[in-house]
Amino acid sequence: MARKETAKENFYQKVYALVRQIPEGKVSTYGAIAEKIGTKLSARMVGYALSQCVGTDVPAHRVVNRFGALTGKHHFGPPDLMKRLLQDEGVTFNADETVKMDLHFYDFKRQRR
DNA sequence: CGATTGACGTTAA
């Protein structure tokens, strides 16, 4: 321990760690993740990290923006893949392809308590 | 090394 968390290298690791712990049928937001990591001031880079997580063990499709909109669906390849994956996991959507955050929002802090 | 962008979010005009 006592290791200096440069945060830079840990950033992706933290993002991945958090996203990885999101259960199926649940989703999270960039702001929530960013805040949990400590870089809440720049939620942008959270999404940035996710864009690279596609192809790894991180279920990026469970991460959406604050509106619950699948902002990065086109990063998965097929534009319908993201929504499809979530629906397959039990996540429901509004008429606008937005996740019903009220039903599937995964609260990191709550889970940690 | 410098400048630009980027799956966001918030505040200001």
Added chain:
DNA sequence: TTTAACGCCAATC
């Protein structure tokens, strides 16, 4: 109210 710009931090060009 809607639209625009800003901020933040790191990665990529």
